Amino acid sequence: MYLRRQILTKALQLHQRHLSQAAAAILHPESPGVGSYTYLDDLPRPDPKYDEIILAIPRTSSGKSIAAKERKAGRVPSIVFEQEDGQHGGNKRLISVRTNQIRKLVNHLGRSFFLSRIFDLEVRAEFESEEVVEKVRVLPRLLHLHASTDAPLNVTFVRAPSHALLKVNVPLVFRGEDVCPGLRKGSSLNTIKRTVKYLCPADIVPPYIDVDLSELDVGQKLVMGDLKVHPALKLLQSKDEPVCKIMGARASDQQKKSK
Structure with a gap:
């Protein structure tokens, strides 16, 4: 009985490894092999510091x-x-x-x-x-x-x-507030998400994701599908979930200011 359990456990481990490697290949089929991912030049990478x-x-x-x-x-x-x-x-x-x-x-x-x-x-x-x-x-x-x-x-x-696929809550870093059209008009940034969950190959876990606010006007928002990440990362939340929105002043507030 003990030997049989050992054989079944080993078979299950081999099956899980096969599924993991197959999933990695699906995420990035043009890759020369599982575990060969590298960070892209225009995306954040871990600070060697x-x-x-x-x-x-x-x-x-x-x-x-x-x-x-x-x-x-x-x-x-x-x-x-x-x-x-x-x-x-x-x-x-x-x-x-x-x-x-x-x-x-x-x-x-x-x-x-x-x-x-x-x-x-x-x-x-x-x-x-x-x-x-x-x-x-x-x-x-x-x-x-x-x-x-x-x-x-x-x-x-x-x-x-290298062959592992890891579920990671990747933090978001918001940039471009100083030139954001909506914020320059006096609106405010409503931050809805601070992290986003991805399935990441272990070799390219992003330290964070940049969120570019530089072109957002009043009433506009960014959703998870707008985030720029490595193509091998798989979003584990809805791509339509909002990340942030530029909130304009309410009509009542604008009336108060005009008086």
Whole structure:
């Protein structure tokens, strides 16, 4: 029975890998091969200034008391998951990372930008040890911060090999406010979305998406389908969902101003 379960599990893993690679080929069929994606010159790419290896040590058990001890010792209880689509459990490793390192990265990048960036993660026997247990590329999936202090409480990572397809909430960066026709007329920007969810090949996860406001007039809006991204990214929300709108003054407000 045990051997049969092992065989079925292996068959399922191979099937999931095949589906993942097939999906990647569909997303970008002209690509010479899965995992060969590169960032395009006119689109945002990760700033090498924040390239950093996240150091971790193995953790043998979990639970509230263990997590409390880890935090007291200056460590963040964390976990690394893997599945071929990069989303769910499997190959779970319990780890702890340094609180100061995670706090620094989150402060420098911003929370949503931290969650849309690929990092190298190095699991060592001890933080100061030269013995590397595992070295892997990861995407932070979840980050819990303390409500009062913003101290990191726990982090969930997913492994991000080149063949992985990752669901990412990519942050939006709004540009062109200074020349936006609608804003120059005194209207206001109604920001409806701060992030947009895409299925991204692991090699080209965008750090953010530029939203160009430079041609928007009063009453005009941008929808998700208007966003300029790498053609291999698949939008996981409706392309007609609004991202932002230039809101004009209400008629009652204009009447007050004219009096």
